[in-house]
Amino acid sequence: MIKLAAFRAELVPALDNLLALKLQHDVKQPTLQAAMTYSVMAGGKRLRPMLLLAVLQTFQADLIPQSLPAAAAIELIHTYSLIHDDLPAMDNDDLRRGQATSHKKFGEAMAILAGDGLQPLAFQWLSDCQLADPLKVKLVHLLAVGAGPLNMVAGQAADIQGEQQTLTLTELKALHQRKTGALIQASLLMGATICQLNTQRTAALSDYATHLGLAFQIKDDILDVTSTAAELGKPVHQDQSANKNTYPGLLGLAGAQDALQTELTAARQALDPLVASTDISLLAEFLTELAN
Template sequence: MNKQQLAAFEAEWRPRINQYLDQQLQACSDRPTLAASMRYSVLAGGKRLRPLLTLAVLDVFGVTITPAHLRASTAVELMHTYSLIHDDLPAMDNDRLRRGEPTNHVKFGEDVAILAGDALQPLTFEWIADSGLPATMIAQQTLALAQATGPKGMVAGQVADVLGAGRHLALPALQQLHREKTGALIHYAVQAGLIQAEVPTAIQDPLLAYADAYGLAFQIYDDILDVTSTPEELGKATHKDADEHKNTYPGLLGLDGAQQALKQAVAAAEAALEQAQAISEREMTLLAAFLTYFTD
């Protein structure tokens, strides 16, 4: 795995993603307060992991990234931001800090924050629909995103998280919760690239297995950081999960057990990439480099 390869890819594409988001959201609404609220959270920073994963899949399969690909691939960041705005609300996680800045509802009020999230969700589908990609591709990507974020995906996981607070969940239930809440949108990010690159099903399967293992590793790593990091390091409150009796991997398995589970998830992702490379005869080092996020 090559951290330099990932750093070079991020250096090329993250600024372009950020610039695109900034430009396209300048006239996102004729209501100034709504537009300001939407832009505030979307442009607050972040790794841009999900659109980067989509673009990385296109790169692996030799697809030249056109403005249509960029628009359809970047749209996921709007959906991700909507989920963060709503997740931070007092009725949910009640967070006052996100990426080192006040959360949206602290800055704009709960009512506007809710509506900003409500606006970002359909705008996500608008960007995919008017991207200029072929109609069949648009339909496939729209369906995949709706499934990933709807009542059997991200929202289902959020409900399980809210209702599970204060109750002990067994490991299978915790894994299912995070497959939905966190993993579904990462699964979709890889899937979107596979759709746009028109990758055959036999090659899609191991790459979606990679995405699922990556999503699991991402959540375990996030849980570990909540225990081991400071608010200054993370840009958000830490130790809240334990304080609020949320179900986490360190809480269930202990810190050592969580770190071992993280290693197992990374190993599963690596194995899936090896399988995909053998079937496709495509080099998967760029996708493997994304796993360096979980290593020092």
């Protein structure tokens, strides 16, 4: 049984090294390379790629080395979305992960191009990775659907439009299942695909992902209210000033904390079908971390 802290300590440096080397190799224009690398290597817990790798660790750990490029591809997509979300036309944020956002560092045009470059590069890395071609096709499809206009991009569009109205709890959940949850779900399902898990195990991971994604967003909303910019590495109280729909705004802080616990409990229960044959402690520890 491996602990999440030890898992991260081993694999985040390996992932970061791969990201840095491949960006240097595959991006030749100096300013564009600097802008893309700046945001990708800004730090963070690498939640989404770690979820993919955690599935592999749980079910078939020997596949981790050859799957690192697939995990890296997810981080490229996530970083592109952050760069674009931070732009003046979107959330207009000046700080991300404790440092200046891409458009503040490199200018708005280069930031847009950095995001534009990261998105197709993710699919280049997926198609180049050392996995069987039928698996690569499935991985490309999962990532494209999770990040595309059916899910992540649609969620961002709904978030922008929602600033002009008050959403119901059902509408808010649907928004965040796309904006935040879909890429988290894609990460877990990509891991299930690499391991070629059966339908029951894949369905359990999909259910887990649904509740984990909502829990992650609720926790993020709570931290925007309760934390400082120094603690988060980005501005706080931004959601309220931008008239965004949030869980604390809709339910109150205590109600949002209750909603977080509900989603964490549901996510843990979603893993129950796996317990008889699988050590799910690593996946469960992601939930423990969110609860604290």
